[in-house]
Amino acid sequence: MLQDKIFKLKGKVQHYAWGGTEYIPHWLGIENKNKEPFAEYWMGTHPLASSTIIRNNKEENLYELIQQQPQLFLGEKTNTAFGELPYLFKILDVKEMLSIQVHPSKENAAKGFEEEETKGIAANAAHRNYKDKNHKPEVMIALSEFWLLHGFLPEDKLLKVLQTVPEFKGFDTIALDKGYKGLYKHVMMMPQDEVDKLLYTLVEKEINRKKKNELTKHDAGWWVAKLYEHEKHLKNIDRGIFSVYFFNIVNANPGEGIFQGAGLPHAYLEGQNVELMANSDNVLRGGLTPKHVDVPELMKHIVFEGIEPNVMKGIDLTSGETNYPCPVEDFGISKIELNAGEIYQSETSSLEIIVIIEGELNIDGTNSLTAKKGEAIAILPNETYTISTNKKLYAYKAFVP
Secondary structure: OOOOOOOEEEEEEEEEOOOEOOOHHHHHOOOOOOOOOOOOEEEEEOOOOOEEEOOEEEEEEEEHHHHHHHHHHOOHHHHHOOOOOOEEEEEEEEEOOOOOEOOOOOOHHHHHHHHHHOOOOOOOOOOOHHHHHHHOOEEEEEOOOEEEEEEEOOOHHHHHHHHHHHHHOOOOHHHHHHHHHHHHHHOOOHHHHHHHHHHHHHHHHHHHHHHHHOOOOHHHHHHHHHHHHHOOOOOOOOHHHHHHHHHEEEOOOOEEEEEOOOOOOOEEEEEEEEEEOOOOOEEEEOOOOOOOOHHHHHHHOOOOOEEOOOOEOOOOOOOOOEEEOOOOOEEEEEEEEOOOOOEEEEEEEOEEEEEEEEEEEEEOOOOEEEEEOOHHHHHHHOEEEEEOOOEEEEEEEOOOO
C-alpha cells in the first residue's frame, strides 16, 4: 500500500520539427547543444509517451501504475467515468505554424475509429485519421504572447476580406450563395494548378509587403509571408493559406486562455503555452503541414459558422487560484500564483498534476516535498494539501472536475 500521496512527476519531450530550440530546454534546465527542436513536454499517461513518477528513488511508469491500481491512482469517480486518466497536460513552444485542424466529437471519433479498424488500417499508418475512440477538446493558456487561428471570421468580416483581396474575386458571391461550407468546399476541393495560379501573386505580394514592414502579426499576409519568405520556388502552394484569411487571428497575452471544442477549425501560429486536452490523438488536418491531409473527412466535422473568439482571463477563486472554466468533464485547469508567505490549500478528488512555470513550491500533505521551475508533481486522489513558497510561485494545475 502506498504511504505517500505526493510525488515528483517526469514528463516526456516531443521533438517535432515545428518546435523552438530554447524555451523548453531553458525551462527544464538542460542543454540543447545540437539545437534540436523541443516542441512539446507531455505530462500524463498517453501510451506513446507516459510520464513517470519518482517513488522510492526509482522512476515508475504512471500508465502502468494506473493499469495495476486504477482506484488508488484515479479515484473512484474518475475510474468509473473514464477507466483512465482522461487528460493530457502539455507545455508547447511553437516556432513554426501548426496544421489547420479540427477534432471530432466523441460519437464521430468512435464511429471513425471502428470504420478504420474494419478497413484494417494499421494504428501507426501515416494516413490513419482516428487513433482512438475519444474526442479531443483542448484549452490553452498563453505563457508568452501567443498567436493562433481560431474559427471562421464573423460574416461581415469574412465578406470584407473576400471583397478586398483581389485574388479572391467572386468568392463573396459563393459565400453569400452557399454559405461558409460552400466557400470552404470551393477552395479546399480546388485543383492544385488553380490554387497555384490564384495564390502565386498573393504570396509574392505579401512577402514584399512584409519586407517593407507594411504588415503586422494581426494581418493574414504576415503569416503567409512567414510561411514562404525563404522558399526559392513557389509551387504546390499550400491551400491552407485560404484558412489564414478566412479564420480569426487571435493574439492571447500571458495568462489568457482559449477553449477549442469539437468541430472548431484552428491552428497554432507562434508562441509558448500550457495546453490541456482530452487524452486523444485524433486530428483531421486541412493544410499547412507535410502530414496526412484528408479534406473530405475534415469537411464532415467542421462547424461552419462565424464566431467571435472568447479569450478567457480566468476567474479568481480562493487566494492565489485562477480557474479557466471548460465545458467538458474530462479536465479542468487552474493557475496558481503565490508570493512569499502566502499559502494555497486544496483537496483532490482525482489525480492532479501541478507544473511549475516559475519559482518553487513547498507542498505538505501525507508527505512533503519541494519542486522548482521545470518540475511537476502528481497528487493522488483524496489528499488534502497545502502549498507555500519562499519567494514566488507561478504554476498550473490539471485535474478532473
